[in-house]
Amino acid sequence: MAVETLERPPAETTEAPVYEDDARIVRYKIRTGMFAWMAHRLSGIAIVIYLILHVWGLKALTDRDAFNALIAGYHAPIFKIGEFLLLAAVAYHAFNGLRIVLIDFLGWSPKQKRLFWTLAAVTAAIIVIGGYPSIYAVVTYFTGG
Amino acid sequence: MKLNVKVRRYDPESGKPPYWATYEVPAEPMDSALSLLLHIKWHLDGTLTFRKSCAHGICGSDAMQINGENKLACSVLVQDLVKGDGDTISFAPLPGSPVIKDLVIDQTRFFEKYRAVMPWLINDTPPPERERLQSPEEHAIIEDATKCIMCGACTHSCPSTWADPDYLGPAAMLKAYRYTFDSRDAGSAQRLPIVDSKDGLWKCYTIFNCVQACPKEIDITRWLSALKRKAVTAQY
Ligand code: HEM
Ligand code: SF4
Numbered sequence: 135m136a137v138e139t140l141e142r143p144p145a146e147t148t149e150a151p152v153y154e155d156d157a158r159i160v161r162y163k164i165r166t167g168m169f170a171w172m173a174h175r176l177s178g179i180a181i182v183i184y185l186i187l188h189v190w191g192l193k194a195l196t197d198r199d200a201f202n203a204l205i206a207g208y209h210a211p212i213f214k215i216g217e218f219l220l221l222a223a224v225a226y227h228a229f230n231g232l233r234i235v236l237i238d239f240l241g242w243s244p245k246q247k248r249l250f251w252t253l254a255a256v257t258a259a260i261i262v263i264g265g266y267p268s269i270y271a272v273v274t275y276f277t278g279g
Numbered sequence: 280m281k282l283n284v285k286v287r288r289y290d291p292e293s294g295k296p297p298y299w300a301t302y303e304v305p306a307e308p309m310d311s312a313l314s315l316l317l318h319i320k321w322h323l324d325g326t327l328t329f330r331k332s333c334a335h336g337i338c339g340s341d342a343m344q345i346n347g348e349n350k351l352a353c354s355v356l357v358q359d360l361v362k363g364d365g366d367t368i369s370f371a372p373l374p375g376s377p378v379i380k381d382l383v384i385d386q387t388r389f390f391e392k393y394r395a396v397m398p399w400l401i402n403d404t405p406p407p408e409r410e411r412l413q414s415p416e417e418h419a420i421i422e423d424a425t426k427c428i429m430c431g432a433c434t435h436s437c438p439s440t441w442a443d444p445d446y447l448g449p450a451a452m453l454k455a456y457r458y459t460f461d462s463r464d465a466g467s468a469q470r471l472p473i474v475d476s477k478d479g480l481w482k483c484y485t486i487f488n489c490v491q492a493c494p495k496e497i498d499i500t501r502w503l504s505a506l507k508r509k510a511v512t513a514q515y
């Protein structure tokens with residue numbers, strides 16, 4: 135008797151039509167945990183994209199002049215902004231990753247909200263201090279300094 | 280006070296997509312959200328369809344999405360949902376399962392997942408003359424998890440469930456925790472492989488929507504994390 139209840143048919147058996155404005159992620163209230171997860175996934179994907187571009191750029195290492203030109207190009211303000219965003223993504227991803235590790239390995243689930251805000255403060259400090267040179271470079275570029 | 284109550288309505292026989300209907304409902308701050316739906320059904324539109332039974336947070340039949348979050352309609356008060364006169368409260372079916380009518384979802388899949396984790400005591404040793412005893416300390420480990428009333432608010436709040444209808448989800452895996460960590464149970468060899476699978480524990484990204492939604496304030500993520508550690512350590 136017990137065994138037959140274990141049969142679990144695949145999901146499509148009772149599927150009703152899905153309507154366009156059923157986009158739940160838009161409709162469901164976003165609290166600390168869901169925000170932390172969405173930002174974690176976005177930052178993770180952003181870092182992967184960066185990594186691909188970065189390794190692709192390293193192709194130029196085979197040629198001295200091409201490499202120097204590439205590095206010179208990286209001083210453009212758009213890359214300074216990119217540098218800042220990269221720091222923000224990595225800092226957030228690393229500290230929220232630490233939060234997830236503490237929750238899963240040490241059972242810190244009851245403290246997850248406090249943990250989020252504490253680590254968010256640390257992350258913000260790192261972004262401000264570490265990102266200062268990039269922002270400074272962008273500002274001086276546009277103010278003609 | 281008077282409230283605008285928005286209800287997500289759907290009639291499968293009409294062939295039309297779901298739509299929002301708005302009703303003006305008189306309410307007191309201490310009324311439950313469920314009483315607003317009952318007022319509509321009794322006085323404004325008898326065709327409104329929703330599940331309820333006990334009206335006291337016991338049966339678990341009236342979990343739904345209220346103001347964008349899954350809650351138990353009978354266990355949440357109007358004063359905790361609105362500030363005052365003329366405010367709006369919205370009711371929608373639990374997201375992530377097929378809707379049968381209005382606020383009623385098809386729970387078939389939810390209970391299939393529940394049965395899949397073998398939510399019963401597994402112990403082949405001959406039963407003692409009276410009951411199998413458990414100390415208060417041993418019970419404390421599972422006490423939080425035993426409070427679950429299978430309302431489904433958690434499983435239907437989980438983005439992993441929305442994305443993958445076969446994901447076991449928090450309610451079923453909380454049951455797996457409740458039995459696996461029961462001092463009288465000897466079934467972890469059978470139960471762990473079910474949750475330690477591609478439809479199981481590893482799709483929990485610690486999003487905490489389930490904990491936020493649970494009307495019994497169970498720290499589901501905490502117990503699923505314990506189950507994750509058990510699933511990993513059991514292999515080595
Ligand atoms: C300090 C270094 C890092 C830490 C502590 C860290 C931590 C984590 C953790 C704990 C997860 C699992 C998230 C979950 O279960 O919800 C994760 C996911 C992920 N990480 Fe990292 N990570 C780090 C660096 C990186 C780097 C360098 C990349 C990209 C090259 C990256 C890309 C990703 C991606 C794409 C995911 C999947 C996101 C998801 O499933 O939502 N991570 N990371
Ligand atoms: S864990 Fe909480 S939200 Fe989930 S089914 Fe049980 S009572 Fe409902």
Ligand code: FES
Nearest residue numbers: 332333334339353
């Ligand atoms: S009607 Fe029974 S739990 Fe709400």
